[in-house]
Amino acid sequence: MAMQSLGMIILILAVLLVVGVPISYSIGIASLFTILQTVPLDISVVTGAQRIFVGMSKFSLTAIPFFILAGNLMNQGGIAKRLVNFVMAILGKLPGALLVTNVGANALFGAISGSASAAAAAVGSMVLEGEQEQGYDEALCAATNGASAPSGLLIPPSNALITYSLAAGGTSVAALFMAGYLPGIIWALCCMVVAIIIARKKGYKGTPGKFSWSNLGKATLQAIPSLSLIVVVIGGIIAGVFSATEGSAIAVVYALILGICYRNITWKKFWNIVVESAKMSGMVVFLIGVSNILGWVMAFLQIPQAVSAALLGITDNPVIILLIMNVILLIAGTFMDVTPAILIFTPLFLPIVQTFGMNPIHFGLVLVYNLCIGNITPPVGNTLFVAIKVGRTTLAKTMPYMLAYYAAILVGLMLVTYVPAISMFLPQMAGLA
Numbered sequence: 001m002a003m004q005s006l007g008m009i010i011l012i013l014a015v016l017l018v019v020g021v022p023i024s025y026s027i028g029i030a031s032l033f034t035i036l037q038t039v040p041l042d043i044s045v046v047t048g049a050q051r052i053f054v055g056m057s058k059f060s061l062t063a064i065p066f067f068i069l070a071g072n073l074m075n076q077g078g079i080a081k082r083l084v085n086f087v088m089a090i091l092g093k094l095p096g097a098l099l100v101t102n103v104g105a106n107a108l109f110g111a112i113s114g115s116a117s118a119a120a121a122a123v124g125s126m127v128l129e130g131e132q133e134q135g136y137d138e139a140l141c142a143a144t145n146g147a148s149a150p151s152g153l154l155i156p157p158s159n160a161l162i163t164y165s166l167a168a169g170g171t172s173v174a175a176l177f178m179a180g181y182l183p184g185i186i187w188a189l190c191c192m193v194v195a196i197i198i199a200r201k202k203g204y205k206g207t208p209g210k211f212s213w214s215n216l217g218k219a220t221l222q223a224i225p226s227l228s229l230i231v232v233v234i235g236g237i238i239a240g241v242f243s244a245t246e247g248s249a250i251a252v253v254y255a256l257i258l259g260i261c262y263r264n265i266t267w268k269k270f271w272n273i274v275v276e277s278a279k280m281s282g283m284v285v286f287l288i289g290v291s292n293i294l295g296w297v298m299a300f301l302q303i304p305q306a307v308s309a310a311l312l313g314i315t316d317n318p319v320i321i322l323l324i325m326n327v328i329l330l331i332a333g334t335f336m337d338v339t340p341a342i343l344i345f346t347p348l349f350l351p352i353v354q355t356f357g358m359n360p361i362h363f364g365l366v367l368v369y370n371l372c373i374g375n376i377t378p379p380v381g382n383t384l385f386v387a388i389k390v391g392r393t394t395l396a397k398t399m400p401y402m403l404a405y406y407a408a409i410l411v412g413l414m415l416v417t418y419v420p421a422i423s424m425f426l427p428q429m430a431g432l433a
Contacts, residue, residue: 002306008034009294023340024283028052028290031297038301048293055292056285059245060173061166064159064288065281066248070229070255071114072273072280077259079226080122083108086223089216093206096199098136100192102127103148107188110152112229114159116375116383120149124390140198142391143401146384147409148191150372153338154184154365156234157251159284160338160372162244164364166288167295167346171360173244174237175432179423183365183416187372190408198404225261229254238430284339291343298347308352318356322417325349326370333374334381341371358420361433365423369416373409376402 009030016026028048035044087104094100102123110119124145131141153160156177165173232254233247242250259265265273298304311321332341345367353363375383378395388398416422427433 002301002303003310005034005037005297005301006303006307008037009297017335023337024287024290027287027294027340027344031290031293035297035300047296051292051296052289055295056289058166060162060170060243061285061288063162063173063245063248064284065277066245066252067114067157067159067162068280068284069274069277070157070248070251071112071118072277073252073255073259073265074109074113074226074229075115075118075122076265076269076273077255078262078264079112079258080105080109080126082219082222082226083112084123084126086219086227088207089212089219093211095196095206096136096202096204097206098127098131098134099141099144099195099199099204102141102145103151103188103191103195106145106148107151107155107184108227110149111155111157111184112226113152114157116149116153116372117386119152120145120383120387121390123149124387128390128392134204136204137202137401138391138393139397140202140401142387142393142398143405144191144195145391146376146387146398147194147402147405148188149383149387150375151184151187151191153372153375154180154187154369156180156230157244157248158368160342160368161364163284163288163339163342164346164368167291167343168350168360168364171364172432175361175427175430176364177234177244178238178426178430178432179361179365180368181426182422183369183412186412186415186422187369187409190412191405194404194408198401225258229258238432287340288343291340294344295347304348304351307348308355311352312355316356318353318358319418321352321356322366325352326366326413326417329367329370330373333371334377334379336371336374337380337382338368338371338374341374342367359424359433361427362420362423366413366417369413373406373413377406 012030012033013026016029017023032044032048084101084105087108088101091097091100091104105123106119109123110116113119158177158180161176161180162173165171165176229251233251236242237244237247256265311324315321329345332345350360350363374380388395424433
């Protein structure tokens with residue numbers, strides 16, 4: 001019965017998504033049609049409405065709209081150029097300096113803005129002119145920009161990790177934030193290695209002249225106000241000065257003040273940013289509320305237990321189980337955005353990994369890292385297509401370079417999956433796990 005119900009959910013979801021029904025409505029409709037097998041219509045509808053309200057009324061959920069607003073303020077606040085200059089001052093002597101700078105700046109800007117697509121658009125635009133002047137391959141630049149942009153989604157503050165915290169039943173946001181640093185850095189380092197190797201083959205050199213401490217000092221001073229957002233918000237959350245929700249509100253105030261000081265945010269821009277953030281927040285919060293129906297249906301029909309029994313029936317080897325999960329998530333990530341995928345797969349897979357003692361924090365980073373790869377894989381791959389558009393090239397020309405980046409990022413995924421210390425070291429050092 002449970003596996004039949006899961007099959008029905010998947011089938012209805014697939015059909016609705018193919019015909020263009022929004023993901024939030026698709027999840028709600030699939031959940032209600034499935035539960036109607038065992039629960040009368042009137043009870044199903046009333047309970048579904050209650051579950052949406054409960055899912056949307058969690059106080060911790062307020063952090064997501066605030067971080068979205070803070071990210072949009074940062075996107076319009078003149079942050080990207082200062083971060084690019086800062087990273088260029090540090091890494092500019094490496095082969096393929098602009099490629100490596102693109103990777104490093106994407107990691108920083110993505111972490112601050114909370115959006116991989118925003119990072120690819122903002123940072124990619126900043127380095128594009130220099131890449132063209134120095135004769136860099138446009139397709140290589142687009143691939144480097146797109147492949148590295150999702151690394152910032154793992155580095156806090158991260159809306160994806162907040163969403164996972166809610167889906168996982170309240171796993172500590174502070175612990176997840178601390179756990180995200182090393183996986184995010186590994187993603188960026190994997191991209192840097194590929195960029196340097198290809199740059200050497202193509203003969204792309206670093207910036208001429210000797211390393212300049214004065215340039216680094218100047219770039220650092222310009223970047224400190226932007227980088228301080230991460231220090232203030234994450235430091236305050238980890239130290240227990242304020243919660244993640246309170247930290248998100250502080251991030252909004254900080255980003256607004258910074259944008260005004262840089263003279264990049266006017267009242268008209270601010271109003272447009274607020275409206276756009278409200279639209280994005282409404283979609284995300286409603287999606288989380290509707291996904292709460294799916295969680296209730298799965299729990300009522302005991303679908304997670306059935307999936308667990310099926311997987312454990314194939315093998316009880318944790319290594320094989322995690323490999324199977326990664327393959328499923330990689331396939332799902334190519335068709336789904338990160339947020340709905342987290343909400344769907346967390347209640348399915350988390351109980352399974354807990355049977356062999358995997359920490360929910362570790363699993364959360366494996367899940368988010370995996371699904372972030374979907375940002376740069378067709379047919380959805382929003383971040384990849386943004387990078388291609390910014391780089392003024394085509395998918396056909398970009399994909400050969402992307403294959404090298406995919407291979408490196410997958411190596412990082414295997415490290416994050418099978419080396420728990422990568423995710424757990426910092427939370428344990430901070431006494432959060």
